Amino acid sequence: MNMPSSDSKELQRQRTRAVRTAWALAGLAVVIFVVFILSGVMSQ
Amino acid sequence: MSSKTSHDHAVDAHDDHHDHKPSGFLDRWLFTTNHKDIGTLYLIFSLTMFLVGGAMAMIIRAELFMPGLQLVEPDFFNQMTTMHALTMIFGAVMPAWVGFANWMIPMMIGAPDMALPRMNNWSFWIMPFAFLMLLSTLFMESGGPAGGWTLYPPLSLQGGQSFAFVVFAVHMMGISSIMGSINVVATILNMRAPGMTLLRMPMFVWTWLITAFLLIAVMPVLAGAVTMLLTDHFFGTSFFNAAGGGDPIMFQHIFWFFGHPEVYIMVLPAFGVVSEIIPTFSRKPLFGYAAMVYATASIAFLSFIVWAHHMFTVGMPLTGELFFMYSTMLIAVPTGVKVFNWVSTMWRGAMTFETPMLFSIAFVVLFTIGGLSGLMLAIASVDLQYHDTYFVVAHFHYVLVPGAIFALMAGTYYWLPKWTGHMYSERWGKIHFWLSAISVNVLFFPQHYLGLAGMPRRIPDYSVQFTDFNMISSIGGFVFGASQLIFVGVILHCVYKSRQKATDQVWEGARGLEWILSSPPPYHSFNTPPPINSSTVAHADEYQH
Numbered sequence: 083m084n085m086p087s088s089d090s091k092e093l094q095r096q097r098t099r100a101v102r103t104a105w106a107l108a109g110l111a112v113v114i115f116v117v118f119i120l121s122g123v124m125s126q
Numbered sequence: 127m128s129s130k131t132s133h134d135h136a137v138d139a140h141d142d143h144h145d146h147k148p149s150g151f152l153d154r155w156l157f158t159t160n161h162k163d164i165g166t167l168y169l170i171f172s173l174t175m176f177l178v179g180g181a182m183a184m185i186i187r188a189e190l191f192m193p194g195l196q197l198v199e200p201d202f203f204n205q206m207t208t209m210h211a212l213t214m215i216f217g218a219v220m221p222a223w224v225g226f227a228n229w230m231i232p233m234m235i236g237a238p239d240m241a242l243p244r245m246n247n248w249s250f251w252i253m254p255f256a257f258l259m260l261l262s263t264l265f266m267e268s269g270g271p272a273g274g275w276t277l278y279p280p281l282s283l284q285g286g287q288s289f290a291f292v293v294f295a296v297h298m299m300g301i302s303s304i305m306g307s308i309n310v311v312a313t314i315l316n317m318r319a320p321g322m323t324l325l326r327m328p329m330f331v332w333t334w335l336i337t338a339f340l341l342i343a344v345m346p347v348l349a350g351a352v353t354m355l356l357t358d359h360f361f362g363t364s365f366f367n368a369a370g371g372g373d374p375i376m377f378q379h380i381f382w383f384f385g386h387p388e389v390y391i392m393v394l395p396a397f398g399v400v401s402e403i404i405p406t407f408s409r410k411p412l413f414g415y416a417a418m419v420y421a422t423a424s425i426a427f428l429s430f431i432v433w434a435h436h437m438f439t440v441g442m443p444l445t446g447e448l449f450f451m452y453s454t455m456l457i458a459v460p461t462g463v464k465v466f467n468w469v470s471t472m473w474r475g476a477m478t479f480e481t482p483m484l485f486s487i488a489f490v491v492l493f494t495i496g497g498l499s500g501l502m503l504a505i506a507s508v509d510l511q512y513h514d515t516y517f518v519v520a521h522f523h524y525v526l527v528p529g530a531i532f533a534l535m536a537g538t539y540y541w542l543p544k545w546t547g548h549m550y551s552e553r554w555g556k557i558h559f560w561l562s563a564i565s566v567n568v569l570f571f572p573q574h575y576l577g578l579a580g581m582p583r584r585i586p587d588y589s590v591q592f593t594d595f596n597m598i599s600s601i602g603g604f605v606f607g608a609s610q611l612i613f614v615g616v617i618l619h620c621v622y623k624s625r626q627k628a629t630d631q632v633w634e635g636a637r638g639l640e641w642i643l644s645s646p647p648p649y650h651s652f653n654t655p656p657p658i659n660s661s662t663v664a665h666a667d668e669y670q671h
Contacts, residue, residue, distance in 0.1 A: 089654050093238065100241030100312040107308045107342055115346035122354055122365050 147649045156251075159243030160649060161228045162545075167250050168225030169538075173614070175217030175257065176531075180607050182210035187569075187603035193590050203586035204272035205264060211275035215392065216299045217257050219526065222534050223395040224249075224306045227334050229545065231310060233640040233647060234328045234664075236319025236656045241312040249305035256298035263288040274584060276381055277352065279366040279374045283359050293356045300345040307338035307345075314338075319639075321658030325419070328638055328664040329412065332419050333398030336426045340387045340394075343430075348384040351377060375440050382433035390429045392526060394422060396493075396533030397464060400486045402638070402664065403540050404468050407483035408475025409635040414467040415665040421460035421467075428457045438509045447506040454504035458497065465494055480633075481555035485536035488528055488563045496524030499574065514584075517577025523570045528563070535562075535613065542620055543628035547646040550620035554612060561609035568602030638664035 148154045158164060185206050189197050198206070228246065232239055240246050263270040268286020271277065282289065314335045318327070327335075354365040355377070364370025366377045397418075405412045412418065434442060434450040442450075468490050477483070499521040503509050512518060535558075543549050572595040577583075581592045588596065628645040639662050643651060656662060 092655075096316050097241060100316040103312040103315055104242055104245070104308045107311055108304075111304050111308075111342050111346050114343065115350050118347055118350035119353060122350070 157247065159239075159247050161232050161240045161243070161246065161651075162647065162649070164240075164246050164250050165225045165228030165230075166545075168221050168228060168253075171250075171253060172218050172220075172222035172225060173617075175213050175221070176610070177614075178261070179210050179213035179218055180610060182206045182213065183603065184607050186210060187600040189586050190588070190596050191600040192597070193588050193593055195587055198586070200586045201269065201272055204274075204584065205270040207584050208271045208274055209261070209264065212260060212271070213257070214526075215275065215388070216296075217253075219392045219530050219534070220303060221253060223334075223337070223392070224303075226330075226395065226399070226534075226537055226541075227306070227310050230541065230640060231313055231331055231334060232317070233643060233651045234331050234638060235314060235317060235322050236639050236652050236658070237313060237317035238650050238652050240309050241317050242309045245305050246309055249302045249309065252298050252302040252305075256295045256302065259291050259298070260295035263291050266291070276378075276385070277355060278381070279355060279358065279377050280368075282355060283367070285359075289359055290356065293352045296352050297349055300349045303341050304345050307341040310334055310338040311342070319652065319655035319658060322639075322663075325416065326658065326663050326665075328398075329401035329415070329418055329422075330395065330398035333394045333401075333422055336422050337391050337394045340391050340426055340429065344384040344387045344391075347380060351380045351384070375437075378437045378440060379434065382436045383430075385436065386433045387426070387429040389522075389525065390425060392530045393493075394426065396489065396530045397422060399533045399537040399540070400468065400489050403482045403486045403536055404471050404490075405665070406540075406633050406635040406637070407480060407486075408472045408477050410471055410475040412467070412665045413470035413473075414463070417463055418467055421463040424460040425457060428453060428460070432457065435504055435506075435509070438506045439513045451504055451506045455501060458501055461497055465490060476635075480539075481550075481552060481559055482536045482540035484556065484559045484563075485532045485539065488559070489532045489536065492524055492528030492532070492563075492566070496521055496526075496529055499524065512577060514582055515577035516573040516581045516583055519583050520570050520573035520577060523573070527570065528566050532562075532566075535559075538613075538617070540633075541640075542617065543632045544640060544643075544645050544647065546621050546624075547628055547644075548620050548624035549626040549628050550616050550624065554616045554619075558609060558612040558616060561612065562606060565602045565605035565609060569599055569606050570602070572596075572599045572602075638662070 148158070154163065155167065158167075185198060186203070189195075189203055228240065231237075260270075266286070266288040268288045270288065271282065271285060271292045273281035273285065277292075285292075314327070314331060324332075354363070357363040358365050358367050358372070364372040366372045366374045368374055401412055401418060432450060432454045434446065435454045438447060438450070472487075479487075499517070503512055503518065503521060539550060539555055576592055576595050576599075579592065581588055630643065630645050631641045632645060633641075639652075639656055640647070642656060642662060
């Protein structure tokens with residue numbers, strides 16, 4: 083089944099936004115991990 | 127927005143049946159980026175881990191059938207209690223919910239697939255290797271972890287070389303969970319069909335969105351804590367080593383900052399599944415949809431500020447005890463809202479009692495028992511008596527077995543006809559339910575009495591006064607364990623042997639986008655966005671009056 087081009091463009095836009103969301107969340111997870119370890123190191 | 131009707135989408139779905147599905151076994155399962163295939167892989171993996179963790183539970187209950195040492199050495203018993211918990215939590219329940227999320231979320235929000243399909247593949251395939259590594263420690267010279275799933279130092283630091291494998295396995299599970307959660311959030315926030323606003327989403331999607339945020343917030347904390355354990359063990363640091371100026375109690379705070387939200391990570395999706403099933407078999411819309419969403423968010427928020435109720439006995443200031451006691455009790459309010467709404471949904475509904483509904487009703491009743499014993503444990507002064515006894519074991523097993531696992535079974539029976547295109551055997555489903563529901567109470571209810579009488583947890587031997595209740599509990603355990611083989615049999619029969627075709631809607635009272643797709647659904651769920659209206663939205667309040 084072929085997708086109408088407008089739906090295809092919207093899908094592409096959705097995926098671009100999704101990748102941006104994913105990077106932001108991954109960054110958040112890394113920041114939590116790093117800050118957590120650093121707080122332990124600095125309190126030593 | 128597409129002007130296609132629900133029927134057109136169903137027709138498209140049938141047309142699409144034979145398209146784009148990889149033909150080779152490896153292409154289909156190893157390299158797959160399809161949300162349904164990955165969902166299936168997660169579910170198969172979690173069922174396997176459920177049986178492995180269940181076998182460990184059988185060893186534990188066999189040893190505890192009588193006082194004295196009968197079958198296994200004490201150290202192996204401790205390894206079994208530790209590995210049973212790690213396997214069930216990280217290998218069975220959490221991956222099972224990710225499997226449900228993979229299968230259902232794109233179909234429920236009108237998306238063609240998950241937002242990040244390649245990462246989806248990677249996040250699954252990390253799991254089997256993580257568990258191979260974890261389980262392999264049982265065969266190493268120093269044995270598997272034996273200090274409990276909480277990995278408290280200094281006990282966990284006294285383990286042998288295999289501890290490094292345990293830490294690395296936890297890291298891999300954490301990475302897998304975080305990637306899965308990122309995918310869920312990215313999908314829900316970006317891939318919804320036009321018109322599928324946040325407050326029109328099915329409850330299962332809402333509960334998973336909140337669960338995913340919980341996971342992203344707390345899994346890095348666990349990863350950090352076990353990394354510190356690793357460096358304490360192998361690189362001479364003293365984060366938690368009192369002899370070097372560290373603080374072992376700090377680990378407990380950190381662990382439970384992760385550990386308490388972890389409980390809700392396992393239970394919130396269960397709330398979502400039950401909130402889908404009860405309206406279907408009551409033939410009524412969910413009572414108080416918006417209240418359910420806010421209650422879920424409230425529970426998630428509160429789960430971050432209650433962690434120290436797990437460790438009242440370490441000694442803390444009175445104000446600390448009072449804060450954690452009252453904040454824990456506060457969770458009963460949004461949880462009570464949920465139970466009230468489920469009961470109100472059933473009230474005067476045209477109820478029928480197919481297997482998914484039976485498991486859901488049992489969930490509501492038995493999870494509430496687990497919640498009530500949790501309230502007892504929240505009372506700081508009383509907890510000094512109950513702490514580390516079988517009362518705690520009874521409490522969290524009521525929350526997780528007739529809670530999370532019954533909801534997993536309810537969801538499996540509910541969506542299995544949609545997934546496979548065939549009906550399961552209702553007769554055997556009900557036999558599975560009644561055996562499970564009776565035996566799970568025989569298994570866990572006596573453990574309340576054992577705990578109140580003072581039997582400590584995580585011991586292979588016990589005083590003879592505890593014998594009767596332990597025997598009853600073990601018999602319940604053996605029956606419950608055997609009953610789950612029926613569950614496996616029902617699934618295999620449905621997938622390979624059942625001749626009864628499932629309709630697209632499957633259940634008379636079912637509402638939601640997944641039910642307008644064919645049974646089984648097409649390989650790619652919605653290539654064009656489906657219409658969002660009163661017949662396709664599961665719960666939105668605006669459509670319910």
